[in-house]
Amino acid sequence: MSGKNNYFLTTPIYYVNDKPHIGHAYTTILADVLARFHRTAGDKVFFLTGLDEHGLKVQQAADKKRITPQQHCDEMAPRFINLWEKLHIQYNDFIRTTEKRHERVVQNILKKVHEKGDIYFDEYAGLYCIGCERFYTEKELIDGKCPQHNRPLESIKEKNYFFKMSKYQQKLINYINDNSDFIQPKHRRNEILGFLRQPLDDLCISRPKSRLNWGIELPFDKDYVTYVWFDALINYVTAPGYSSDNTSFKKWWPAIHLIGKDILLTHAVYWPTMLFSANIPQPKMIFAHGWWLSGESKMSKSLGNVINPLDLIDKYGVDPLRYYLMREMVLGQDASFTLESFIKRYNSDLANDFGNLFSRVSTLIAKNFENKIPELGELREEEIVVQNNAESVIKHVNKLIEKMRINEAIEEILQFVRNINKYMEQQAPWKLVKTDKSAAAGVLYTAAEALRISALLLHPVMPNRTEIILDILDTNGTELKWGILKSGTILKKHLPLFPRIKVEEPVTDRIKKTTRENVITFNKFQKVELKTALVLEAEKVEGADRLLKLQLEVGEEKRQIVAGVAEYYNPEELINKMIVIVANLESAIIRGIESNGMLLAAKKGKELSLIVIDSENIESGTRIF
Numbered sequence: 268m269s270g271k272n273n274y275f276l277t278t279p280i281y282y283v284n285d286k287p288h289i290g291h292a293y294t295t296i297l298a299d300v301l302a303r304f305h306r307t308a309g310d311k312v313f314f315l316t317g318l319d320e321h322g323l324k325v326q327q328a329a330d331k332k333r334i335t336p337q338q339h340c341d342e343m344a345p346r347f348i349n350l351w352e353k354l355h356i357q358y359n360d361f362i363r364t365t366e367k368r369h370e371r372v373v374q375n376i377l378k379k380v381h382e383k384g385d386i387y388f389d390e391y392a393g394l395y396c397i398g399c400e401r402f403y404t405e406k407e408l409i410d411g412k413c414p415q416h417n418r419p420l421e422s423i424k425e426k427n428y429f430f431k432m433s434k435y436q437q438k439l440i441n442y443i444n445d446n447s448d449f450i451q452p453k454h455r456r457n458e459i460l461g462f463l464r465q466p467l468d469d470l471c472i473s474r475p476k477s478r479l480n481w482g483i484e485l486p487f488d489k490d491y492v493t494y495v496w497f498d499a500l501i502n503y504v505t506a507p508g509y510s511s512d513n514t515s516f517k518k519w520w521p522a523i524h525l526i527g528k529d530i531l532l533t534h535a536v537y538w539p540t541m542l543f544s545a546n547i548p549q550p551k552m553i554f555a556h557g558w559w560l561s562g563e564s565k566m567s568k569s570l571g572n573v574i575n576p577l578d579l580i581d582k583y584g585v586d587p588l589r590y591y592l593m594r595e596m597v598l599g600q601d602a603s604f605t606l607e608s609f610i611k612r613y614n615s616d617l618a619n620d621f622g623n624l625f626s627r628v629s630t631l632i633a634k635n636f637e638n639k640i641p642e643l644g645e646l647r648e649e650e651i652v653v654q655n656n657a658e659s660v661i662k663h664v665n666k667l668i669e670k671m672r673i674n675e676a677i678e679e680i681l682q683f684v685r686n687i688n689k690y691m692e693q694q695a696p697w698k699l700v701k702t703d704k705s706a707a708a709g710v711l712y713t714a715a716e717a718l719r720i721s722a723l724l725l726h727p728v729m730p731n732r733t734e735i736i737l738d739i740l741d742t743n744g745t746e747l748k749w750g751i752l753k754s755g756t757i758l759k760k761h762l763p764l765f766p767r768i769k770v771e772e773p774v775t776d777r778i779k780k781t782t783r784e785n786v787i788t789f790n791k792f793q794k795v796e797l798k799t800a801l802v803l804e805a806e807k808v809e810g811a812d813r814l815l816k817l818q819l820e821v822g823e824e825k826r827q828i829v830a831g832v833a834e835y836y837n838p839e840e841l842i843n844k845m846i847v848i849v850a851n852l853e854s855a856i857i858r859g860i861e862s863n864g865m866l867l868a869a870k871k872g873k874e875l876s877l878i879v880i881d882s883e884n885i886e887s888g889t890r891i892f
């Protein structure tokens with residue numbers, strides 16, 4: 268970070284239909300932390316995030332609510348915007364693909380690429396995943412299912428427009444070979460080079476309006492729209508002002524794209540070939556980070572195992588969550604999220620190390636120096652060591668951030684904090700004050716200045732609580748330079764900033780053994796997957812008076828179950844009801860029909876009532892505990 272550069276950083280634009288989860292929060296916090304580090308270093312930063320609002324899923328969701336897709340997008344967008352506000356994300360631009368500025372740029376690029384002869388019309392038959400909004404080839408599938416969503420694909424045959432991606436295959440290979448930092452980390456670069464050893468297919472970029480009209484109309488055929496990837500990727504050049512204002516565009520472009528590994532192919536193959544065709548320079552870097560996992564699976568909505576970051580924020584605060592996510596993931600690798608490791612990290616780094624330094628320094632200054640920052644006095648060897656240490660940490664942290672090694676940068680800062688705690692123990696200013704007050708003053712000034720430096724270094728990661736520390740020290744000095752703190756400044760009063768989180772004893776220890784019969788352990792109960800399911804279709808089973816065949820939506824997945832409720836409900840009554848099912852029940856064949864799951868109902872005598880969800884906000888596929 269030289270402090271003089273223009274730094275353009277992007278996150279993926281998230282699907283507006285998704286409920287924001289920790290995966291989205293992670294990439295956005297990561298971008299925010301990098302953006303803040305660069306701003307502090309004096310770089311001019313343009314941090315872009317936003318929403319991907321076109322596509323079949325949006326259209327279907329709007330149809331279900333009987334509103335227009337635009338109304339649906341407008342209703343959903345604030346969920347992301349509010350979360351970013353809550354997480355203190357300081358983006359510079361928030362783009363939505365339904366904005367006019369974007370439509371214009373997409374059409375402009377389509378026209379350019381079409382006129383160049385890189386778009387053609389053809390019939391296509393392929394397997395499509397609505398979850399990923401892209402076609403898959405047979406060889407990419409796992410057990411015949413989408414590798415991301417683990418569900419069957421739709422087979423589609425229709426006439427469409429295609430982008431000649433294959434034309435740019437060799438150019439892309441050469442570009443990747445010549446620019447070793449283009450795709451990062453290295454193993455992702457190798458993955459893409461491996462993928463490019465096979466012949467590259469062309470890219471289907473359109474949908475007939477008869478099937479999907481929630482996209483951007485093709486400038487050369489009014490009966491077709493472009494959708495998701497060809498549309499979404501272009502957001503990265505729309506926002507900095509491509510074509511409308513080339514000065515602004517040239518100021519910012521090329522960007523650094525931060526993405527999750529799930530969308531590497533689209534960013535490292537589709538996007539560069541599109542840019543080649545449109546004669547736009549390549550991004551500076553595409554950096555794919557790993558996934559937050561819960562157990563073995565990716566944390567995301569589709570798999571129904573989401574930890575909502577909002578829940579953690581309300582309980583523990585924004586900064587500790589930001590800290591944990593940044594400290595715990597090695598960029599490029601997967602990481603496991605557990606509440607246990609979150610609490611452990613908080614207690615050791617924030618409560619014990621950083622929080623402890625802060626409360627020690629302020630308590631000792633209050634007790635021995637009338638709450639005023641003391642004079643440094645004559646420099647002793649011990650203080651010079653601390654000062655040198657601080658200066659080398661500042662340099663090293665800058666280098667690590669430049670290389671996107673955030674977790675190492677944080678560890679470097681925390682090691683410095685630990686060194687200062689050690690220095691305090693060795694110097695024992697609480698004792699020293701009795702024999703050599705001016706030496707004790709020097710120690711406390713040094714520790715307070717080290718605290719200020721640590722707070723400044725950690726500011727991009729924890730902007731709120733470090734701001735409080737800087738305010739308590741009454742320092743406007745945001746300069747990362749030793750010796751800014753003013754002697755004589757009165758410290759403001761404060762409560763502990765990182766109170767220890769008490770780890771609750773395991774539930775089983777606290778509850779006395781029950782004497783009831785048929786008791787099962789909590790672990791056993793957890794094995795039963797109860798989920799909400801939306802009834803899409805219901806019909807009687809021929810020749811079976813008591814049975815109904817139901818088609819259900821369970822999150823991203825469609826399921827069929829057979830239920831013995833025909834005596835109590837007409838099929839039509841069930842449509843659109845949000846019911847509860849046991850989702851991990853072994854499948855069974857009932858009267859020759861496959862049933863995948865069982866619905867829950869209360870039955871007494873001749874009465875039967877389905878268990879239904881009475882809140883509109885609970886979506887299908889939500890886990891019930």
Ligand code: MSP
Nearest residue numbers: 279280281282290294319499500526527558559566
């Ligand atoms: N709309 C597309 C992106 C278009 S960009 C031109 C999309 N959206 S998404 O809502 O599915 O967001 C995907 C991104 O969310 C991932 O690339 C990653 O940044 C983040 N994550 C989603 N789940 C994640 C984890 N479990 N862990 C970490 N990040 C993950 O794809």
